[in-house]
Amino acid sequence: MKYFRISVLVVLVTAFISCKKGGSGDGTGTTDTPPSNLTVSAIVGTDNSGNVAFTASASNAVTYDYDFGNGVYQTVPSGVVTYKYPSSGTYTVNVVAKSQGGQTISKSTQVVVPTITSTYTFSDEFNTDGAPDPNKWGYDIGTGSGGWGNNELEYYTSRTDNAIVSNGTLKINLKKESYSGSAYTSARLTSNTKFSFKYGKVEVRAKLPSGGGTWPAIWMLGSDFATNAWPACGEIDIMEHKGNDLNRIYGTLHYPGHSGGNGDGANTVISGATTDFHVYGLEWNATSMKISIDGNVFKTVANSASVPFNHNFFIILNLAMGGTFGGAVDPAVTGGTLEIDYVRVTQ
Template identity: 65%
Template sequence: MPFYILAILLGLFSCSKKSDSPTQNPVPSNLVVNAIPSTDNSGNVSFTATATNAVSYEYDFGNGVFQTVPTGVVTYQYPNGGTYTVNVTAKGAVGQTISKSLQVTVATALGLVWSDEFNTNGAPDPAKWGYDLGGGGYGNNELEYYTNRPENVIVENGVLKIKAIKENYNGSAYTSARLLSKDKFAFKYGKVEVSAKLPAGVGTWPAIWMLGSNISTAGWPACGEIDIMEHRGSELNKIFGTLHYPGHSGGNADGNTKMISNATTAFHKYSLDWSVSAIKIYVDDQLIHTVANTASLPFNQDFFFILNVAMGGTFGGTVDPNFTNATMEVDYIRVYR
């Protein structure tokens, strides 16, 4: 074989070996990630990621948002406060990766996004509230027939009044009202505050609660239910805060209670703090119950409000035969984000 052909073959072999050398495409290493949340409640977090031999960085901000950052330096604004698990992946030139996770706690200023102050006398604002109408027990063997009559629901003197009345009406022994914001207002994550004075009387069952907007397709309890406040007249001043979802519904619901004073004679604040990481229920700013929120739960979608006073049923129990009427008064309902 001529010398020059042998030299060419040796050169090609040498180049092939060189291109296969791991030193030409090193794996990223020494990944370091830092996060500095802002102190102005803006939701901004400044991230810095560095790694040896990295050519880009992919951020998973822990709330379903991803971003590729060539330099590793980025400021991301979280729309909602909470604690998030952030995962950062450093990528090499031909796809090699190394990852690291960290938790970051974010504070955001709350702004009022929806409310009803009930300052206009008459029927509740039709732009904000609709009604469930009729009887049939609503799956709980309830005894009332829901109407939209002013006898059962009206705004007067700055408060919403939902009145349960003992009367024979369309085959039911009681009437009341059930307002809902379905198809008018729904939201995901935020803080809810409701000021209310509860009805008195054994057998009353007032509730301030929420259902997932997909209830018509997913059904209950797959849609999720958040009971910010429930009370029954047979256990005066005992406030229930409860979540219902698959595996924890009905009598196996996920909740807790708190005793307060004057639930039926004074206004109290019933609150919900709902984020991607947790669902917390309060009475007068005192925590009743906390549930860690995860992607497997149905509490990561839009929910709408329901305000009602039921009579009897599986929760309200036997109604006092001397009951005549009782009213839940709501001073305001507010949603902040």
């Protein structure tokens, strides 16, 4: 009797193993065929825009993961995508085709992106020495209400002491000095009433100041702010940096439900923020907003009719001291400079 029971058990176990081997291992009992015959083609645009049209195709594949060779990744169900490279160069692009069950096959190809030339909707290369171009930039003057609402310590002026173009760059200079009741002076440049836009690509190449309390920012504000009070007008912070936390870059969106310290943002650590120039960027369209450094996206937010990012915005460049974000001020810091090589907007 014991022998009979053991025999039955062996037969049942064998049958169970056979069923498992005959399926995909996912419990469905179906067989997952791995993808095969992957082909990848790349057509580089002839208009020097940086656009490259990719087509990937494979048998039994349901989606394709692209690594564009510059730190940018994208999942493309169809396998067909056009990617715009921010700079020229040779890139090794890797594509992974996936089956329904997750089996993969990959293939790489090289693309050579020629020198990119763009017609900018707005740009300032800061090549003319003296005060910033008055046709492109105005100034916010004073301390604002309670230090521009952030308890900052600086007084913003329109003096060339605080904002000047020289040797191919704009210098926004923070100075420790007594001025109209404030202990520091600086500048806050704005394109309000000069230039505003809806959707496009923004690139600002800049080198940031160091020193405890310094707070440089490259950001945008909804042009309807006077009649649609913040945060309803929307705010896009492309770059913020704390001198008290060197090399950590913040990218944040502010809008109803995400104002103040509850902003919809992210941060990332880079090297040489205060010693080298980096390109701080925004790609903005009707469906998404992507904040990047040197072409590497570190914050993506979905855009829709439910958020205030579908109307005109203008650009602001400033260097603050202290306040709710800048934090504790090092009394030994007597100044600092936000140095900007260019501002470019492409639509």
